Amino acid sequence: MRSVGVEEELLLVHPETGEPQAVSGAILAAAGREGEFEAELHREQLEFATEPHRVMTDLAGEVRRWRKLADERAAEVGARVAALATSPLEADPTIGTGERYRWLSKEFGLTTQEQLTCGCHIHVEVASDDEGVGVIDRIRPWLPPLLALSANSPFWQGVDSGYSSYRSRVWSRWPSAGPMEVFGSAERYHQRVGAMLATGTLLDKGMIYFDARLSHRYPTVEVRVADVCLEADDTVLVAALVRGLVETAARDLRDGRPAPEVGVGELRLAAWRAARSGITGDLVHPLTWRPAAAETVLAALLDHTSDALADSDDLSFVRKRLDEVLSRGNGSQRQRNTFARTGDPRAVVADAVERTAA
Template sequence: MDTASGGTTISEEMAQEAESQNLLTLGIEEEYLLVDAVEPRGVEAVEEVIDRIPPEYAESVQHEYYRTQIEVASPPQLELSGLYEAMRELRGVVSGAAEQAGARLVAVGTGPAAGPVARLVDRPRYHRMRERFGDLSPGQGMCGTHVHVSIPDPESGIRVLNHLRPWLPVFQAATANSPLYNGHDTGYASWRSMLWERWPTVGPTPHLESHEHYEQIVSDLVASGAMLDEGMLYWYARLSAAYPTVEIRMGDVMPSLDDALLLAALARGLVATLLRDIEEGAPAPDVPHPLLMAAHWRAAKDGLEGQLLDLATREPRPAWRLMRQLFDYVRPELERHGDLEMTTVLMGRLRSHGTGAARQRAILGRDGTVSDVVDWLAGATRGAS
């Protein structure tokens, strides 16, 4: 929850290719819940799972805050197909290690089933966080998806952050995958989003004047005690502290790798489109903070199955209308990066089967149980459905 990783460092060959063609690289981090092999509750198996990860994957798999969680980070990629293969391989390796440890790997935003509060991973940083902030992350853990997109330089990144703000509720709605918590339906498509907002630095990125302004805010927040260091800057989009990337980080982890790939492609297309707009002199949208908060609330409440707040007109619109608007806006950059054909297919699949939240509720609507939901989530995470 507090890392700033984005996988391994980009290769020199990939960096040269990206620069020569003016293309952006991208990578994904995913956090998962570990659940019992039979029961739907979380299980504290992260050490046993990591012990079974082959050495060649060790740099891409890491602990999270609770012993019921684990995280993976892809290497940076230029091609969407390469990102798919990297993430498919990582999910498979970690799923296999979890099964050997008597657990299952589940891509879900919050623990669907009731169970005891998990213990922290025994690291000094996590103990300091608990001492400073108390019980802000209850239950078995919260699991998200973070997408890293390369940027030319920090100042360009700051301008991108300013332009990103009105689009991020659409990403939040598309990733919604946590309707269940402690054994009941919360009434939200992304309950993780509501729990996550308890942390003092979670929320929309403020309008920033410069990279110096960004660094000053980070320094002031650390001095205030609201975060231990820059790794705890939990804005919905931020500059990575470790890599030359913009990190989009407000989404739930998704059971379908197709959906995660769609999010990554749209994120890269959007960053590339915004860089073009910025170069052409387009000003950043002036969106009042209360309206941004309202838009994110609607995204968490209904996902793509309801309405979102259109921040251009300031009126509610069908969520899929705004999703399509995003796709059309970034279409030229999807095409330039070679992502258009695959992204079109992935959009169709998401439209057909719905978000993770919708699919979980569909299982319950067919007289399924929370255990049935977790069984499906585990299978989807592994790639079986």
């Protein structure tokens, strides 16, 4: 069974006003806590990474522990944490300290300033770069449904963006972000990465922001399309589905099944539709490339990965959690429902704070 780990970015907010707070430096500087959390591009963010796990209940427990600890550490400096992929309130974020962040700010200007977004990255173990690239080539059509499922960023600068995941639209401004063509081999993958770095546009391999990439730190495929989820259970659901996709793709690779013939143009359209609709409207079906209800597309995703999920004892868990999300809604829907009930974006943040620390 493949191990899976999660990286989550959390928003630091004022406990009363809900406004983003630039206090990550104070949290990270606390004596004796080196390595607990990581800095992000903006000081209004905090990131944690779980250990790799093979059992989803273990992963769920660690995600909850990290969220709770992040909230405790934030409270020590007069803030709270919220699992929100964008701020529902207006924000003027502060670029983090350090040479890397200064370079990004100078090189990319307003794009860097406007990146106060929180994502969720899923790492799944692979045996080699060759297997990893074979996986990346084969999971491409199924990544937009994961974005739709995780969508948790309807608001931007105090207004409803009209999108379920506006974070993904902001993130797509980076020149290396988004879907890529089929690579075909690890050699070809590394050649393309090298060619991109040779242009001088990107600082280093850490700026290879593909929707799915070979991790430059771990022996994993890293899937980077998801918003940070409001509910910890939804994070674990996305992680289980990603592991199912990776295992399914690895089996297809071993059996000699080719990667789907779909272009970057269609993938970009599917990602746009997923960001716009979330799970409340039509998505682009990864098998027909025609519009289909989100519930239909997610059922197809479950069917596509069902053998791998069954072999890892995740099938019943995924089926149950998927039904729950479709019934209660994802983070984007909850945010909008809270705002519709209260008319107050501060209430949206307050609700997210309580859900994050629960």
